[in-house]
Amino acid sequence: MGNCLKSPNTDDISLLRGSDAGPEVSSEQSANMGPPPPYQESIPIYHPSPNVSRPANQLTEEEQIKIAQRLGLINHLPTGVFDGTSKKAKECCICMEEFLLGDMLRFLPCMHTYHKDCIDDWLMRSFICPSCLEPVDAALLTTYETS
Amino acid sequence: MAGLPRRILKETQRLMQEPVPGISAIPDDNNARYFHVVIKGPSESPYHSGLFELELFLPEEYPMSAPKVRFMTKIYHPNIDKLGRICLDILKDKWSPALQIRTVLLSIQALLSAPNPDDPLDNNVADLWKCNEQQAIETAKDWTRKYAMAKNNNIQ
Numbered sequence: 001m002g003n004c005l006k007s008p009n010t011d012d013i014s015l016l017r018g019s020d021a022g023p024e025v026s027s028e029q030s031a032n033m034g035p036p037p038p039y040q041e042s043i044p045i046y047h048p049s050p051n052v053s054r055p056a057n058q059l060t061e062e063e064q065i066k067i068a069q070r071l072g073l074i075n076h077l078p079t080g081v082f083d084g085t086s087k088k089a090k091e092c093c094i095c096m097e098e099f100l101l102g103d104m105l106r107f108l109p110c111m112h113t114y115h116k117d118c119i120d121d122w123l124m125r126s127f128i129c130p131s132c133l134e135p136v137d138a139a140l141l142t143t144y145e146t147s
Numbered sequence: 148m149a150g151l152p153r154r155i156l157k158e159t160q161r162l163m164q165e166p167v168p169g170i171s172a173i174p175d176d177n178n179a180r181y182f183h184v185v186i187k188g189p190s191e192s193p194y195h196s197g198l199f200e201l202e203l204f205l206p207e208e209y210p211m212s213a214p215k216v217r218f219m220t221k222i223y224h225p226n227i228d229k230l231g232r233i234c235l236d237i238l239k240d241k242w243s244p245a246l247q248i249r250t251v252l253l254s255i256q257a258l259l260s261a262p263n264p265d266d267p268l269d270n271n272v273a274d275l276w277k278c279n280e281q282q283a284i285e286t287a288k289d290w291t292r293k294y295a296m297a298k299n300n301n302i303q
Contacts, residue, residue, distance in 0.1 A: 050211075050212065050240065050242065051212060051239075051240075053208075093244070093245045094154075094210060094244045094245070095152070095153065095154050096153070096154040096157050096158070097153060097154075118244075121211060122211060122244055125211060126243075128243070130243040130244045130245035131243075131245045133243065
């Protein structure tokens with residue numbers, strides 16, 4: 001506590017690395033550590049619209065907001081683990097693999113079911129159900145946009 | 148074939164085991180994402196008894212993004228341009244990962260049966276199609292005879 005100003009050579013990055021040296025590193029030690037590693041080796045790619053791929057640091061503010069909203073909406077959709085009891089859902093039509101016990105699933109409001117990873121990847125590009133082309137909970141989207 | 152998604156393998160197997168009538172799609176020996184496609188001109192269309200060669204490529208992102216498909220055989224059609232590019236909504240903004248190579252090729256076959264001059268890719272062709280349909284159909288038949296029948300002997 002209160003030592004932020006004591007050692008100007010140790011910036012936030014050395015704290016983020018969680019080294020066991022603690023925050024009170026002498027200036028000599030930190031000089032030997034070389035430049036800090038970059039935060040991320042690769043920048044995640046987003047799809048502001050289905051045919052557009054752009055690294056996260058090149059998105060417009062509008063696109064960033066849209067993506068943040070989308071992430072929030074996706075997280076509201078129910079998930080579950082395939083337990084073999086569902087008679088209807090047998091195969092994920094995105095990867096064309098049969099559901100296996102223990103697979104993580106996501107359920108859309110139109111009752112179509114997919115692997116969570118498969119459908120989340122798609123929903124970040126287009127917010128419609130791949131099978132019935134229904135907008136995924138259009139009502140929820142409107143309340144988000146107007147509030 | 149390392150790194151090829153299971154879905155592509157599955158689709159390829161199914162295409163070989165249960166081919167779509169009037170359509171053949173064979174993966175390239177050197178690239179499992181590239182297919183050599185032949186579509187038979189539907190009967191009762193100006194393309195009847197023509198064999199149209201196409202190329203289909205599954206991009207890295209497939210099935211999150213649509214296959215890229217192009218006519219290699221010259222064809223006179225309002226929704227297909229000189230370079231063989233196809234104006235079809237499911238290949239663009241109406242793509243869904245629930246669609247497959249099979250369904251895409253069926254849609255292209257259907258487009259041959261039902262040209263749509265109101266959503267043209269080639270304006271000259273579309274204009275003729277709208278103002279003199281009979282002549283446009285004659286030209287389409289003529290092109291089919293000229294370009295889609297010559298090489299029939301090496302395709303089944």
